[in-house]
Amino acid sequence: MTTELWTIGDFARESGLTPTALRLYDDLGLLRPVEVDASSGYRRYAPEQLAQARLVATLRLVGMPLARIEEVLGASPAAAARLVRAYWLQVERDTASRRDIVSALVDQLESEEPPMTTSTDTLRAEIGTSHRTGSRAAQQDALIARPGLVAVADGFGERADLASAVLAAFASGGLDDAVAVVASDIAASLPDAPRSGTTLTAVTVTGTTASVTHVGDGRVWLVRGREVRQVTHDHTVVAGLLESGQLTVDEARSHPHRNLLNRALVPGDAPDELEVGLEPGDRLVLTTDGIHTVVEDLPALLVSPAPAQRIADEVAKAVAAAGEPDNHTIVVVDLS
Structure with missing residues (x-):
């Protein structure tokens, strides 16, 4: 046959x-x-x-x-299992060796940091947003959009309101309060098996400086003229391999595990924190993964000279045209 x-x-x-x-x-x-x-x-x-x-x-x-x-x-299945186990053991040993090198390098760089000066000039912000459920049964994305603070979070698991609770805590008390909300939720779960979680991507604007707090796969984009730069790095397994050249762009976009997070907001795991200098005419954009994993030509939409709210609406339309498989949230901030 x-x-x-x-x-x-x-x-x-x-x-x-x-x-x-x-x-x-x-x-x-x-x-x-x-x-x-x-x-x-x-x-x-x-x-x-x-x-x-x-x-x-x-x-x-x-x-x-x-x-x-x-x-x-x-190899045979048994031999293949041994080969995979041996490979991963070496990865773990190599990682441990590099950890010591990185620790020493961080100490050196921090000792060389000059005193920071900040501008007192205040940039005016025009903000546009879109926040949609998509094809999901519940809305687990959350956002904050107000002068001086914009943020998005993407919750997962049983608790649909976790992302919004985390953002409310972050807005009122900062990162420690946001982590405390997650810690409380973990404490109510089975040991080592939290039922819910969330990402967090927030931008605080002071003068002409954007302070970014980020963990997970939300993104911050800086649009300056016709150039679009992704400020944050996705904390997913696939993103790390893409950056190192071990996966191609097409593999990363279509991989069955492309949404597998390797970092989220949890006690003891510090988010990425960075600062970005801003100029009049800049555009800051925050997106959850329901936007940037669906809209392949997103940068082309973000450089449009249209007002912030129209940009947010046009991006949401593009997600809808692609089937909007997930919750999707975008915050657009035009600075002048």
């Missing part, structure tokens, strides 16, 4: 990968199609290759080098 082969499109849908990722795996020699049409070049795959495709995607996700992936694919 001959097994019916799947087109690359059918195989992509079944495996949760994209045709581009599958073509990449073919080029790298990690997953060859069973058949390639001599005239059209169309690739066809067998259903029994699904497990291998998913294994390749997972090994790419943990950052395993190509040569080691080839070894795992050629």
Whole structure:
């Protein structure tokens, strides 16, 4: 009996990968199609290759080098398990060694920091927002949009109001109060199994300085003229591998685990804190992942000279046109 082969499109849908990722795996020699049409070049795959495709995607996700992936694919299941275990043990040892180097470097840099001077000039802010539930049953995003403080949070788990509670605490008492809300929620859960969590991305504007507090996969964007810069770094497994060049942009965009957070707002894990100098004419934009993981041409929308509220509305329309699979929130701040 001959097994019916799947087109690359059918195989992509079944495996949760994209045709581009599958073509990449073919080029790298990690997953060859069973058949390639001599005239059209169309690739066809067998259903029994699904497990291998998913294994390749997972090994790419943990950052395993190509040569080691080839070894795992050629080994028996028991031998493959030993190879993966050995690789990860080395990663842990390498990380421990680098930790000491980083600690010494941070101490050195902090000792060289000159006294900070801040401007007393106050920039005027025009703010636009959009805050929609999308295809979710409940709204777990939250936002603050007021002069001097803008913030977004993206909650997950059982408690639908956790993100809004965290932002309210942050606005009234700062980061410690926000963390205390999460700590209280964790204490009410089973040990080591919190039922809810949230990200936090906040910008406090003082004079001409934006102070950013960030943990999770919300984003802060700075638009200056026609240039759009992502100020924050996503705290996801996929984002780290993308930055290091271990995943391609297409793999990162389509990976089955692309939304897997490796940091959220929890006691004992300090968020990223940074400062950005501002100029009249700048635009600050905050988005939850329901925006930037859906709208591929987001920078093109953000550089429009339209007013802040119109920008927020146009971005929300683009998310809706893409099916708005998640809660989505955007805050646009035009400074003058």
